[in-house]
Amino acid sequence: MGHTKLNTQPSQSLAARATAVRPRVVIVGAGFGGLYAAKALRGAPVDVSVIDRRNHHLFQPLLYQVATAGLSPGDIAYPIRSIVSRQKNYRVLLAEAVGVDLAGRKVLLRDGAIGYDYLILAPGARHQYFGHDEWAPLAPGLNTLEDALEIRRRILLAFERAEREPEESRRRALLTFVIVGGGPTGVELAGAIAEIAFKVLVRDFRAIDPREAHIILLEAGPRLLPAFPESLSAHAAADLRRRGVEVRLNTAVTAIEAGRAQAGGQVIPTATTLWAAGVQVSALTRSLGVQLDRAGRVPVQPDLTLPGHPEVFVIGDSAAFTHQTGKLLPGVAQVAIQGGRHAARCIRRALRGQNYEPFHYVNLGNMATIGRASAVADFGFLRLSGFIAWMLWLVIHISWLIGFRNRFVVLFEWAWSYFTFDKAARLITGSLDDEWTGST
Amino acid sequence: MGHTKLNTQPSQSLAARATAVRPRVVIVGAGFGGLYAAKALRGAPVDVSVIDRRNHHLFQPLLYQVATAGLSPGDIAYPIRSIVSRQKNYRVLLAEAVGVDLAGRKVLLRDGAIGYDYLILAPGARHQYFGHDEWAPLAPGLNTLEDALEIRRRILLAFERAEREPEESRRRALLTFVIVGGGPTGVELAGAIAEIAFKVLVRDFRAIDPREAHIILLEAGPRLLPAFPESLSAHAAADLRRRGVEVRLNTAVTAIEAGRAQAGGQVIPTATTLWAAGVQVSALTRSLGVQLDRAGRVPVQPDLTLPGHPEVFVIGDSAAFTHQTGKLLPGVAQVAIQGGRHAARCIRRALRGQNYEPFHYVNLGNMATIGRASAVADFGFLRLSGFIAWMLWLVIHISWLIGFRNRFVVLFEWAWSYFTFDKAARLITGSLDDEWTGST
Numbered sequence: 108m109g110h111t112k113l114n115t116q117p118s119q120s121l122a123a124r125a126t127a128v129r130p131r132v133v134i135v136g137a138g139f140g141g142l143y144a145a146k147a148l149r150g151a152p153v154d155v156s157v158i159d160r161r162n163h164h165l166f167q168p169l170l171y172q173v174a175t176a177g178l179s180p181g182d183i184a185y186p187i188r189s190i191v192s193r194q195k196n197y198r199v200l201l202a203e204a205v206g207v208d209l210a211g212r213k214v215l216l217r218d219g220a221i222g223y224d225y226l227i228l229a230p231g232a233r234h235q236y237f238g239h240d241e242w243a244p245l246a247p248g249l250n251t252l253e254d255a256l257e258i259r260r261r262i263l264l265a266f267e268r269a270e271r272e273p274e275e276s277r278r279r280a281l282l283t284f285v286i287v288g289g290g291p292t293g294v295e296l297a298g299a300i301a302e303i304a305f306k307v308l309v310r311d312f313r314a315i316d317p318r319e320a321h322i323i324l325l326e327a328g329p330r331l332l333p334a335f336p337e338s339l340s341a342h343a344a345a346d347l348r349r350r351g352v353e354v355r356l357n358t359a360v361t362a363i364e365a366g367r368a369q370a371g372g373q374v375i376p377t378a379t380t381l382w383a384a385g386v387q388v389s390a391l392t393r394s395l396g397v398q399l400d401r402a403g404r405v406p407v408q409p410d411l412t413l414p415g416h417p418e419v420f421v422i423g424d425s426a427a428f429t430h431q432t433g434k435l436l437p438g439v440a441q442v443a444i445q446g447g448r449h450a451a452r453c454i455r456r457a458l459r460g461q462n463y464e465p466f467h468y469v470n471l472g473n474m475a476t477i478g479r480a481s482a483v484a485d486f487g488f489l490r491l492s493g494f495i496a497w498m499l500w501l502v503i504h505i506s507w508l509i510g511f512r513n514r515f516v517v518l519f520e521w522a523w524s525y526f527t528f529d530k531a532a533r534l535i536t537g538s539l540d541d542e543w544t545g546s547t
Numbered sequence: 548m549g550h551t552k553l554n555t556q557p558s559q560s561l562a563a564r565a566t567a568v569r570p571r572v573v574i575v576g577a578g579f580g581g582l583y584a585a586k587a588l589r590g591a592p593v594d595v596s597v598i599d600r601r602n603h604h605l606f607q608p609l610l611y612q613v614a615t616a617g618l619s620p621g622d623i624a625y626p627i628r629s630i631v632s633r634q635k636n637y638r639v640l641l642a643e644a645v646g647v648d649l650a651g652r653k654v655l656l657r658d659g660a661i662g663y664d665y666l667i668l669a670p671g672a673r674h675q676y677f678g679h680d681e682w683a684p685l686a687p688g689l690n691t692l693e694d695a696l697e698i699r700r701r702i703l704l705a706f707e708r709a710e711r712e713p714e715e716s717r718r719r720a721l722l723t724f725v726i727v728g729g730g731p732t733g734v735e736l737a738g739a740i741a742e743i744a745f746k747v748l749v750r751d752f753r754a755i756d757p758r759e760a761h762i763i764l765l766e767a768g769p770r771l772l773p774a775f776p777e778s779l780s781a782h783a784a785a786d787l788r789r790r791g792v793e794v795r796l797n798t799a800v801t802a803i804e805a806g807r808a809q810a811g812g813q814v815i816p817t818a819t820t821l822w823a824a825g826v827q828v829s830a831l832t833r834s835l836g837v838q839l840d841r842a843g844r845v846p847v848q849p850d851l852t853l854p855g856h857p858e859v860f861v862i863g864d865s866a867a868f869t870h871q872t873g874k875l876l877p878g879v880a881q882v883a884i885q886g887g888r889h890a891a892r893c894i895r896r897a898l899r900g901q902n903y904e905p906f907h908y909v910n911l912g913n914m915a916t917i918g919r920a921s922a923v924a925d926f927g928f929l930r931l932s933g934f935i936a937w938m939l940w941l942v943i944h945i946s947w948l949i950g951f952r953n954r955f956v957v958l959f960e961w962a963w964s965y966f967t968f969d970k971a972a973r974l975i976t977g978s979l980d981d982e983w984t985g986s987t
Contacts, residue, residue: 253976256976314638
């Protein structure tokens with residue numbers, strides 16, 4: 108309501124009138140990129156609209172902990188409105204952007220449209236199945252809170268069913284967990300499932316021993332964590348193996364069916380296959396009229412703008428930025444955060460009549476947890492692994508979480524889980540029924 | 548695994564052999580009744596099987612706080628296995644009981660059967676729509692975590708849609724919340740929605756002012772909280788009205804359709820109707836071959852057993868126990884807890900060759916929250932309302948919660964919410980689509 112009403116009142120000061128014609132900045136997506144762009148525009152003489160299909164910002168790096176019963180959804184999500192509620196020139200729209208009308212300078216919503224003077228596109232990415240979309244219901248990936256709860260449901264339900272399964276081979280399939288993809292998400296899922304099976308559930312069952320669980324991490328390439336230095340990849344593989352995970356390198360998945368996965372010419376009977384491979388950018392980028400790369404990324408200019416459209420920024424996972432090193436910047440939070448801040452800085456410069464500057468990404472390091480008290484961290488000049496890397500990982504992730512309440516609760520959950528070997532969010536919600544009956 | 552293997556080993560002591568033929572106690576349902584029966588059987592020379600469709604015990608008295616974004620599902624749920632994991636003679640079955648074969652002494656599961664020597668039936672109850680099952684999708688009730696998340700989704704989504712709704716009458720319908728039923732659940736929901744609208748969301752929107760929200764509590768009878776003394780009912784109604792809730796007494800709902808509810812001869816345009824009326828006991832009781840009351844309750848003997856079947860106890864919401872005062876015991880946690888403990892005590896007595904004793908319910912009091920810093924409490928000799936009742940309510944509910952972790956987190960969330968006027972679990976998960984489009 109606020110400033111838009113000013114228009115109709117006659118006795119306005121010039122400053123107030125100016126407010127009414129402030130440039131409209133539309134931000135699509137409230138992930139890391141969109142959120143930090145919005146934060147960096149605070150106090151700027153613009154009207155900001157943040158559009159997201161969700162009402163919450165999701166702290167994606169900890170999503171695997173929701174999927175493995177360590178954290179609750181509310182611990183890693185934060186209402187977008189609350190983050191910007193004190194900015195009167197901001198509004199938040201719960202809406203789905205379906206396209207961009209570049210000529211008309213409008214974002215097309217599923218129900219309506221919204222005009223912009225500056226557009227920051229940060230719609231993010233999902234996993235993809237490399238042309239095998241039929242694998243999606245059989246091997247869920249991990250992008251949303253719903254995905255995480257579905258994975259949690261499948262993992263916990265597999266143990267429950269194994270407890271009641273009299274037939275030996277079916278029980279073994281129920282206790283076999285296959286994770287496809289050896290990037291950070293795959294490594295983190297494998298490590299966390301191993302912790303559940305071998306530490307958390309140990310006393311809970313009578314007919315089965317959860318320690319019989321078989322956790323298989325499949326990686327098509329020659330090593331885990333390909334974005335990390337080789338020494339850390341080797342450390343991660345060795346550490347996972349020590350924790351009871353079977354790591355199979357150079358092993359591509361060739362088929363996923365109900366009750367089994369096929370990889371490296373071998374059939375693995377399993378009730379639970381999880382997908383941690385492949386990236387596909389939001390379909391929104393297709394409406395931009397430029398040639399996208401295979402994952403749907405937009406090849407951006409050195410200043411992160413769309414070629415020929417200096418008023419349109421594309422940031423985060425959706426951008427193919429190769430100007431700095433010749434290599435694509437990875438789809439991690441820091442790239443999105445710095446991209447969002449850069450776009451905001453450019454807009455502020457333009458409002459002052461200055462030119463954009465090129466985007467310069469500062470690599471603050473790369474981290475992945477392997478499991479309880481173990482992580483790898485690569486800061487270029489420094490490579491860490493084990494407990495120290497894990498402590499660092501903890502501190503850094505807590506510090507980037509949004510909101511004191513979430514930080515406090517996550518820290519408590521971690522301490523609780525560390526000292527008690529308990530996982531607090533061990534709930535099965537949703538249906539008890541499933542596609543897989545073990546009979547196929 | 549443990550004791551069942553003992554059978555096959557030749558060199559067993561007599562004591563160990565005895566274990567193998569211990570009486571089998573089957574408990575159906577791990578709500579308050581079933582759980583406290585299981586706890587009270589600790590150390591008894593029996594084999595206990597706990598059957599539940601869910602893997603968690605749900606602390607139902609706080610479910611309305613999940614529905615109104617104050618708590619997360621994990622805060623009020625606890626894995627059943629963890630509760631009894633140290634009892635080697637206990638096992639937990641995630642299974643759905645569909646009937647009882649009294650002659651064969653078997654509980655029929657959807658997938659199998661399980662024999663018993665003693666059976667404790669505590670399957671609980673759900674809400675019912677008094678023959679209007681078509682109202683169920685339009686006016687969800689509050690029994691499970693899924694119900695709570697669905698209600699939370701509807702409440703939060705209504706505000707989001709109102710923010711984007713240009714048409715005045717539709718916006719008003721989106722900001723109108725109708726709660727059917729003035730028992731504790733209805734009172735608690737109405738008070739909590741008022742808190743969200745008038746305190747929590749105040750700064751979050753631009754096009755709407757959440758304070759325009761219209762919260763209507765409908766009660767068919769002459770007063771709220773009919774199980775409480777009249778003075779407390781009057782206090783609750785007055786307090787809710789002071790908090791901005793419209794309380795309509797003697798007003799029965801006659802129709803619920805998409806986009807509207809009808810009550811007292813009046814049509815109320817509303818996008819969100821919530822159901823807090825009517826109790827229907829689990830269909831499991833129908834297989835017992837006795838005449839049930841209208842809600843499906845089993846008329847039990849003075850010792851809580853099924854007539855003619857001293858080996859079968861029916862406790863909690865499923866039992867119609869009228870022997871003590873001539874009036875039906877209410878469907879509250881304390882009745883279930885004391886019933887569960889009573890059944891366990893009877894079984895222990897039977898094992899020692901003693902007779903059952905009749906069940907004697909000790910009314911420890913009755914409480915309901917009205918909202919922030921206000922509750923009513925009836926201890927018979929003492930009636931409290933306002934802040935003191937609320938503090939008491941807090942302390943008692945924290946002390947009955949299962950698990951230190953849950954107690955700590957719930958206490959933290961309450962303190963956080965009290966001092967910041969924030970609700971931490973303000974997440975919309977699930978579909979953004981809905982039956983109601985506002986066009987009907």
